[in-house]
Amino acid sequence: MQLAIKNTILKTHNCLIILLLCLGLTSCASTQKDRLAQIDSISNKLSGFLGTSKAPDKSIQNTKEEAKPKNRSPLIHGFIYDAAQSDKFIFFYQGKDARSVKLGEAVKKYANETGMTVLAYTADHKSLANFPKSVFADQEITEKYFGTSSGEVKLPTLFLSQYDSYAAIIASGEISYLELVKRMNQLAEERVAKHTRKYYY
Numbered sequence: 001m002q003l004a005i006k007n008t009i010l011k012t013h014n015c016l017i018i019l020l021l022c023l024g025l026t027s028c029a030s031t032q033k034d035r036l037a038q039i040d041s042i043s044n045k046l047s048g049f050l051g052t053s054k055a056p057d058k059s060i061q062n063t064k065e066e067a068k069p070k071n072r073s074p075l076i077h078g079f080i081y082d083a084a085q086s087d088k089f090i091f092f093y094q095g096k097d098a099r100s101v102k103l104g105e106a107v108k109k110y111a112n113e114t115g116m117t118v119l120a121y122t123a124d125h126k127s128l129a130n131f132p133k134s135v136f137a138d139q140e141i142t143e144k145y146f147g148t149s150s151g152e153v154k155l156p157t158l159f160l161s162q163y164d165s166y167a168a169i170i171a172s173g174e175i176s177y178l179e180l181v182k183r184m185n186q187l188a189e190e191r192v193a194k195h196t197r198k199y200y201y
Contacts, residue, residue: 073113075178075181076181076184076185077184077185077188077189079188079191079192080114080116080184080185080188081114081115083162084114084116084117085115086162087116087160087161087162087163088117088118088119088160088161089107089111089116089117089118089160089161089170090119090121090145090158090159090160090161090167091107091118091120091121091131091156091159092137092145092146092153092155093120093122093128093131093157094122094123094124094155094156095122095124095126095127095128095134096124096126097155098174099173099174100128100155100156101128102174102175102176103158103171103173103174103175104120104130104131104156105130105177106176106177106180107158108130108131110177110180110181110184118131119135120133120134120135121134121136121137121141122134122135122136122137123142123153123155145159145167154172154173156171156172156173156174157172158170158172158180160187170183170184170187171183
């Protein structure tokens with residue numbers, strides 16, 4: 001019994017030391033990215049020490065194209081920047097199709113401006129340069145979004161997924177960046193109108 005108590009005290013003591021090291025290291029890190037990386041590293045070590053470590057989900061990591069938002073653009077509705085934290089684009093295309101290339105350029109530029117995540121799916125195993133981590137759109141994925149098989153869908157198509165529970169078509173075929181901005185702004189106005197809370201932009 002006393003041995004078990006001593007082991008528990010020793011583990012608790014070691015955990016506190018690791019946490020103190022974590023705080024010390026993160027305060028010395030030069031950037032937020034460095035701090036987060038150090039916290040993740042120490043957190044993984046701590047989880048391993050406690051026997052609670054878990055492997056990351058590589059399938060999710062490999063399908064996301066995340067953009068870092070720049071300064072807010074006057075062209076883009078302010079609500080979009082907040083919504084980009086929970087919403088994401090689902091982009092279906094063919095790598096050798098000129099219309100797909102054009103829409104892909106608009107999607108990438110918009111994602112860079114707002115920080116919107118893009119899940120990109122290629123129908124012909126050919127990835128666009130802007131979306132090198134694209135996943136092949138097999139029948140299961142195609143039916144999930146289009147409700148039909150891959151031979152009956154129109155490409156390129158861009159969906160907007162809200163909170164992982166709802167996906168609506170934003171564009172089908174080739175549209176410009178400014179047209180995409182206009183459509184997303186209209187959608188933002190509709191969404192803001194449904195809420196009583198005021199959004200400042």
